Amino acid sequence: MPLLSESAKSVCSAAYDVAALTLVSVRHMGYALKRHRLLFRQLYEVGNRSLIIVGVFGLFIGLILVLYGGDRLQQFGQEKYIGLTGLAIIWEFGPVFTAFIVAGRIGSAYAAEIGTMQVADEIDALRSMGIKPEAYLASPRLLACVLLMPVLVAYADFAAIVGGAGMAWFSLRVAPSEFFRVFFQYLEFQEMTRSLAKSVVFGGVIAITGCYHGFTTTGGAEGVGKSTTESVVHSLLAILVVDYFIGKLLLAV
Amino acid sequence: MTRKVLVGMLLLGALFVFGLATFYVKNWQFYVGKGYQLRANFPVVHTLDEGDLVRMAGVSVGTVQELEINTEAATRYPVLAVLWIRAGVDVRADDVAIIKLASVFGGNYVAIERGDPAARVLQEGDQITRTEAAPSVTEVVEQSKATLSEIQRAFEDLTAITTDLSEGKGTLGRMLKDEEFFNQLDRIRADAGEAMEALKVAGERLEKGEGVLGRLIMDDDLAGDIDGLVSDATALAENIRAISEEVMDGEGTIGKLFASDELYTKLSDSFDAIADVAGSMQDGEGILPRLLDDAEMADEVRKLLADAGEAAANLKEITAEVRDGENTVGRLLASDEAYQKLDAALGDLEEFTSALAEGEGTLGKLVKDDEAYKQMTQLLASVQGIVDTYREQSPVISFAGAVFGAF
Numbered sequence: 180m181p182l183l184s185e186s187a188k189s190v191c192s193a194a195y196d197v198a199a200l201t202l203v204s205v206r207h208m209g210y211a212l213k214r215h216r217l218l219f220r221q222l223y224e225v226g227n228r229s230l231i232i233v234g235v236f237g238l239f240i241g242l243i244l245v246l247y248g249g250d251r252l253q254q255f256g257q258e259k260y261i262g263l264t265g266l267a268i269i270w271e272f273g274p275v276f277t278a279f280i281v282a283g284r285i286g287s288a289y290a291a292e293i294g295t296m297q298v299a300d301e302i303d304a305l306r307s308m309g310i311k312p313e314a315y316l317a318s319p320r321l322l323a324c325v326l327l328m329p330v331l332v333a334y335a336d337f338a339a340i341v342g343g344a345g346m347a348w349f350s351l352r353v354a355p356s357e358f359f360r361v362f363f364q365y366l367e368f369q370e371m372t373r374s375l376a377k378s379v380v381f382g383g384v385i386a387i388t389g390c391y392h393g394f395t396t397t398g399g400a401e402g403v404g405k406s407t408t409e410s411v412v413h414s415l416l417a418i419l420v421v422d423y424f425i426g427k428l429l430l431a432v
Numbered sequence: 433m434t435r436k437v438l439v440g441m442l443l444l445g446a447l448f449v450f451g452l453a454t455f456y457v458k459n460w461q462f463y464v465g466k467g468y469q470l471r472a473n474f475p476v477v478h479t480l481d482e483g484d485l486v487r488m489a490g491v492s493v494g495t496v497q498e499l500e501i502n503t504e505a506a507t508r509y510p511v512l513a514v515l516w517i518r519a520g521v522d523v524r525a526d527d528v529a530i531i532k533l534a535s536v537f538g539g540n541y542v543a544i545e546r547g548d549p550a551a552r553v554l555q556e557g558d559q560i561t562r563t564e565a566a567p568s569v570t571e572v573v574e575q576s577k578a579t580l581s582e583i584q585r586a587f588e589d590l591t592a593i594t595t596d597l598s599e600g601k602g603t604l605g606r607m608l609k610d611e612e613f614f615n616q617l618d619r620i621r622a623d624a625g626e627a628m629e630a631l632k633v634a635g636e637r638l639e640k641g642e643g644v645l646g647r648l649i650m651d652d653d654l655a656g657d658i659d660g661l662v663s664d665a666t667a668l669a670e671n672i673r674a675i676s677e678e679v680m681d682g683e684g685t686i687g688k689l690f691a692s693d694e695l696y697t698k699l700s701d702s703f704d705a706i707a708d709v710a711g712s713m714q715d716g717e718g719i720l721p722r723l724l725d726d727a728e729m730a731d732e733v734r735k736l737l738a739d740a741g742e743a744a745a746n747l748k749e750i751t752a753e754v755r756d757g758e759n760t761v762g763r764l765l766a767s768d769e770a771y772q773k774l775d776a777a778l779g780d781l782e783e784f785t786s787a788l789a790e791g792e793g794t795l796g797k798l799v800k801d802d803e804a805y806k807q808m809t810q811l812l813a814s815v816q817g818i819v820d821t822y823r824e825q826s827p828v829i830s831f832a833g834a835v836f837g838a839f
Binding site for chain 2: 188424
């Protein structure tokens, strides 16, 4: 009887591949910076093309949180503290939901792009041209995600808090000034940095997961679809698991 | 097993260990710096946990590293807390470690409060000997409940008092509301003023030596007179007693007259002898011959004469003393000083009693003036009332004072 089952072996092998891909991508970040055209294209994709969806998403998160939170707080007559929902946005909702959007939009795109290249043997063609596919494909994507995730999270936070303040004004009659007074009274700079540090890691997780699933795509168009789906599922799972452990670590600091 | 699988397995194992480690990591920023450990035993730690802060004057200077409970040793301080203190922060031997509430919602921290600033600085592993545990949230809530109910009772009492006051009940209430009561008090005040005035006048009269009491107190001459009178009376009584004793003892002529029949016998005998002489003379017996012949008779006559002479001398002495005013009777006869003194004393007594009778002065008013008596009685009753009221009100006033003092 073998020491490990085949599926366990494949999990360990996948862990190795992910770690290797991460290391190679990080090592070739200099290449990505040099080939800035590649990088800017990715930055444009990740940043500009995501602004609207991230803003709308953030706005509605703010509205929903204040709607439900305000309803509960009103039962205790403490609706003036609705500004505290801004803290929940900073801590958790901003980074995690932005990561979910980016994973759905960008991570899946990475898996599909690279997966298509993989099934079309374009990756092998790059190799034959002496170009490292990880450096050419993964590094700019990783760098773009890592650089722009904090920006997107800050943007989403802003949209959510503005939406929340508006919702508080309309539904609870709590003035935006009171909303922001409570919010800034309890907000600490350390919490902002934690949130942004988390988003950097989320960006890396999304990019690596997407790229990994792209590079490991097999089986033609069907395989591309499968990789794309797996990429999104695994990204979301990884985001939540990493979020928990990062939260645990950052809170201890 | 391929190398790839092995490395992947190690990677996953490392991630698992790292994930597990996050459960045990807490406030590790203090542990990584330089510091030292101190030990402290507490009776109770409430909800204090490992990793909670140690604060000195509100500044966090360390964390609670370990908490152990020792149930075997018989001690009132069974919980041992190991405190990690940042290097450069000195905890001294006289400092107190107190477990305090972090907020009303719970949570605790260890506060180190300064004791003697000159005490020894504790080193690694030393024990903080002075420890306390502040009351927990539940205890605070329980205590505040009791305090609140006491305050509520106090306010109920105050409400009752103010209601009584506003309704004009009690002395204070009547003072606030009752015009008649105020008038009575005002009258008492006026009466007391008058009484004081009268006392003042009486005092002045006493000081001036007017009236019997005044003279008794102030007049030295009168005092001397009375003193003389008393001593004279004493001497008179002494003399009378001495005379009566002498009389009873049969000394002197009068005494002898009372006590002895010798003289009578002698006189009787003398008269008998004279009768005999007369008889003899009637009988033709001559006195002379008998005088010449009867020697016994001659002796008796001589003795009679001698006794008569002694009596006459005694009488002469007494009368001389009476005349010279030497004895009591003599003084009574010879000097009118005692008479004058008695007369004066009686005159003063008469003046005093007549003044009393006419109702002059305080005593006179007390005797004669019904109004003064009434005022005095009213004053006393009012004073008693005030004292009673104060006694009734004083616990309430004291308590109210304490309550307002507390605010």
